[in-house]
Amino acid sequence: MSEPTPPIDRAGDETVLAMDNIPLTLPVAGVGSRALAATLDYMLVAILAFLWLFGAVLAGSRFEGRLGGAWALAIVIVGLFLLEYGYFVGVEVLTGGRSFGKWALALQVVSRDGGRASVGSLFLRNVVRTLDMLVGVWFMLLDPLSRRLGDRLAGTLVVHTRAQEREVLVARIPSGWGAREVAVVESLLRRADGMEPGRARLLASDLLSCIERDDPSLLAGSPPDADPLQRLRHAVSAS
Amino acid sequence: MDYGRFVRTRQPLWDEFEQALARARDGAPLDHPALETLAFRYRQVLHDHALAAARYPQTGSARRLWRLALEGTQWLQRDRGTGRVSVIGFFTRSFPRAMRRLGPQLAVATLLFGSAALIGLSLAIVQPSMGAAFLGAEAMAGLREGRLWTEALTTTIPPAVSSSAIATNNMGVAITAWAGGALAGLGALWVVLLNGFMLGVIVGATLPYAMTGRLLEFVAAHGPLELTLIVVSAAAGLAMGQALVAASDRPRRDVVREAGRESLVVLGGCLPWFVLLGLVEGLISPSPDVTPALKTALGLALWLLFAVLAWNPFLKEDQGLA
Numbered sequence: 101m102s103e104p105t106p107p108i109d110r111a112g113d114e115t116v117l118a119m120d121n122i123p124l125t126l127p128v129a130g131v132g133s134r135a136l137a138a139t140l141d142y143m144l145v146a147i148l149a150f151l152w153l154f155g156a157v158l159a160g161s162r163f164e165g166r167l168g169g170a171w172a173l174a175i176v177i178v179g180l181f182l183l184e185y186g187y188f189v190g191v192e193v194l195t196g197g198r199s200f201g202k203w204a205l206a207l208q209v210v211s212r213d214g215g216r217a218s219v220g221s222l223f224l225r226n227v228v229r230t231l232d233m234l235v236g237v238w239f240m241l242l243d244p245l246s247r248r249l250g251d252r253l254a255g256t257l258v259v260h261t262r263a264q265e266r267e268v269l270v271a272r273i274p275s276g277w278g279a280r281e282v283a284v285v286e287s288l289l290r291r292a293d294g295m296e297p298g299r300a301r302l303l304a305s306d307l308l309s310c311i312e313r314d315d316p317s318l319l320a321g322s323p324p325d326a327d328p329l330q331r332l333r334h335a336v337s338a339s
Numbered sequence: 340m341d342y343g344r345f346v347r348t349r350q351p352l353w354d355e356f357e358q359a360l361a362r363a364r365d366g367a368p369l370d371h372p373a374l375e376t377l378a379f380r381y382r383q384v385l386h387d388h389a390l391a392a393a394r395y396p397q398t399g400s401a402r403r404l405w406r407l408a409l410e411g412t413q414w415l416q417r418d419r420g421t422g423r424v425s426v427i428g429f430f431t432r433s434f435p436r437a438m439r440r441l442g443p444q445l446a447v448a449t450l451l452f453g454s455a456a457l458i459g460l461s462l463a464i465v466q467p468s469m470g471a472a473f474l475g476a477e478a479m480a481g482l483r484e485g486r487l488w489t490e491a492l493t494t495t496i497p498p499a500v501s502s503s504a505i506a507t508n509n510m511g512v513a514i515t516a517w518a519g520g521a522l523a524g525l526g527a528l529w530v531v532l533l534n535g536f537m538l539g540v541i542v543g544a545t546l547p548y549a550m551t552g553r554l555l556e557f558v559a560a561h562g563p564l565e566l567t568l569i570v571v572s573a574a575a576g577l578a579m580g581q582a583l584v585a586a587s588d589r590p591r592r593d594v595v596r597e598a599g600r601e602s603l604v605v606l607g608g609c610l611p612w613f614v615l616l617g618l619v620e621g622l623i624s625p626s627p628d629v630t631p632a633l634k635t636a637l638g639l640a641l642w643l644l645f646a647v648l649a650w651n652p653f654l655k656e657d658q659g660l661a
Contacts, residue, residue, distance in 0.1 A: 118385055122389045123389070123392075173503075178506075180507075181507035181510070214409065218418035224599050227514060246443075267399065268350060271340070273341070279396055305475065331461030
């Protein structure tokens with residue numbers, strides 16, 4: 101009844117060896133989410149550049165004569181250069197590998213073994229960004245780990261950091277039940293709120309009859325006429 | 340162990356690890372015993388993750404342990420070189436050491452740059468229209484009237500603007516030359532050859548109008564170091580390209596990564612100089628008040644200063660990287 105099901109790996113995920121040679125699968129981000137994150141970042145850069153320009157024009161007109169239009173223009177040039185080359189490096193170094201776009205899409209730069217990327221790696225992967233604007237997408241499309249040129253040079257990966265389910269809903273099961281049965285019960289309990297009430301209760305009743313058949317002691321203390329979903333939650337929870 | 344017992348007995352440990360990790364990520368100070376405990380719990384979580392992934396795949400506990408193992412790895416495992424690097428250490432040890440290792444590529448880049456410059460010069464002498472193609476008709480008309488196009492730097496563009504534009508443009512060229520190395524060295528080669536060729540053509544274009552002396556006077560203060568920095572940046576790019584194409588007997592991944600980091604150190608050591616050169620090129624080079632001898636002396640002094648910092652004669656071979 102409890103045959104092992106395939107592990108969590110998806111196509112393109114990278115399995116590395118963590119401490120004690122324990123395999124750990126890294127949820128590598130694909131080209132789509134990375135391109136979207138980059139688009140968001142460049143939109144932000146464009147907005148910042150506009151604000152910088154606007155601020156400089158405003159300051160230039162306000163301090164005309166004292167600061168001088170030429171200095172305002174010089175500051176604009178330097179600011180735009182710093183934005184172009186410094187935004188990604190600066191933000192990723194400060195946040196440990198999360199630019200605005202990556203933060204919005206829950207992505208993060210990590211080292212090839214899943215650890216924290218070094219400052220040098222974050223610099224390296226971003227300084228070649230101008231080149232990656234031309235060839236990066238092709239590199240990502242051809243690479244199973246969706247690495248652009250900068251990632252290959254720096255030895256980094258971009259992974260998903262979206263939080264998985266935090267709660268372990270099933271802590272008691274009938275003897276003889278295995279991972280597959282646990283997964284079925286958990287799946288129902290997680291999705292029940294979004295399902296048709298009648299359908300959810302029907303599925304819960306089916307599962308309750310299985311529990312009653314395999315280990316009736318789990319249902320002790322819960323009245324048979326109670327809501328099947330409540331009974332199921334009570335039967336498999338730790339208390 | 341059945342699933343229920345596994346969850347009941349191990350869950351408190353996972354909760355403890357999750358809370359300790361959250362505190363550590365929030366910046367709570369960790370003393371040595373606390374860090375050791377965290378690392379020990381991480382190890383236990385990893386083992387539980389391995390067990391859950393093998394025996395209880397796709398269950399809630401397997402997913403939770405996977406996430407905890409990922410978060411723990413990200414926080415506890417650091418890439419080499421994550422620590423802080425001091426600016427002084429960078430310029431006195433890391434940069435000179437990287438420069439010393441760059442010798443062969445630097446020789447190749449210099450040779451290519453010189454050859455391209457000679458070819459450009461020869462072509463501009465043989466074919467004078469070549470100069471117009473690079474400089475434009477307006478600059479050529481100025482040459483015929485005994486004016487260098489560089490005079491616009493003092494007459495039409497304020498020094499603050501020209502300095503910042505020159506500095507950022509040169510930094511962009513250096514970054515492109517370096518980053519171009521990632522395309523098997525082709526981008527770096529292109530920048531070296533193009534810049535050398537352009538220099539030759541421009542010098543050649545001024546010869547018929549006897550303006551070469553004035554051009555050399557203009558570039559005397561900033562030219563030697565500026566060209567050196569571009570050649571050095573391109574050489575760093577070539578080193579990266581070489582690692583990509585011929586990765587020796589070590590895994591290409593490791594060789595490329597190492598070459599990339601070392602060449603980035605070279606680029607990082609070059610970029611600040613462009614700010615200084617931008618000021619020199621915008622303020623001193625076009626100034627008629629500064630004598631040619633002073634400009635030449637300044638150019639040589641800057642070049643020597645860079646050379647001494649880049650090859651740091653006081654650095655012993657066995658001193659580690661910063």
